[in-house]
Amino acid sequence: MIIVDNVIVSDEFINARFCCHLARCKGECCVAGDAGAPLEPDEVGLIEEYIEEIKPYMRPEGIEVIEKNDVYDYDDRGMLVTPLVNDEECAFVYFHENGTALCAIEKAYLEGKIDFWKPISCHLYPIRLVEKDGFIHVMYHEWSVCVPAKRKGEKEGIPLYKFLKGPMIRRFGEDWYERFVKQIVK
Incomplete structure (x- = not known):
């Protein structure tokens, strides 16, 4: 485990190899599970602010749910999450013609319609952040739908912390990330 400021990073995260393999998993993490993606309170406000710009990329079922x-x-622990369509896929999911689940929020961002990329929990997946006793714990969430990503990361030698460099900098800052990496490569 490594501690940088108030962030505790698990050995599982540090040692994992990972690289999303959408061609194999088809974005299953956006359509499976027992709750939507975790949301920060400020993200709810951003989604509410940009919902009209996001809607054109959403499916009718998703629009119906949010309207x-x-x-x-809220999930069963009372935490903020994205809403689900039929207790399955995220309301903000749309499907590419090849069947891959993609994010309508991210699509609006990538097309320059909004300046909010997507919820940080989605951007950081497969890690989850758990706040406890004044610390943020970076936990690697292993899930069977990500087996192709683990295999691809192992084959290509991509550490999870490098795969998630951009999202980690978005969440913790560039200075934090550089100090974190220095502790790993000592």
Whole structure:
């Protein structure tokens, strides 16, 4: 384990090899599970602010869910999450013609319609951040749908922390990331 400031990084995360393999998994992490993606309170406000720019990329079923309920929901622990369509896929999912699940929020961002990329929990996946006792714990969430990504990362020798460099800098800052990497490569 490595501690940088108030962030505790697990050995599992440090040692993991990983590289998303959308051609194999088809974005399964966006359509499977028992709850939507975790949301930060400020992200709810951003999604509400940009929802009209996001809607053109959403499926009708997703739009129906957010118009009937809201752009967020709560999981069984009372945490903010994205809403689900039929208790399955994220309401913000749309499907590419090849069947891959993609994010309508990210699509709006990539097309320059909004300046919010997507929820940080989605950007950081397969890690989850757990706040406890004043620390942020960086935990590697191993899930069977990501087996192709693990295999690809192992084959190509890509450490998970390098694969997630951009999202980690987005969440913790460039200075933090550089200090974190220096501790790994000592």
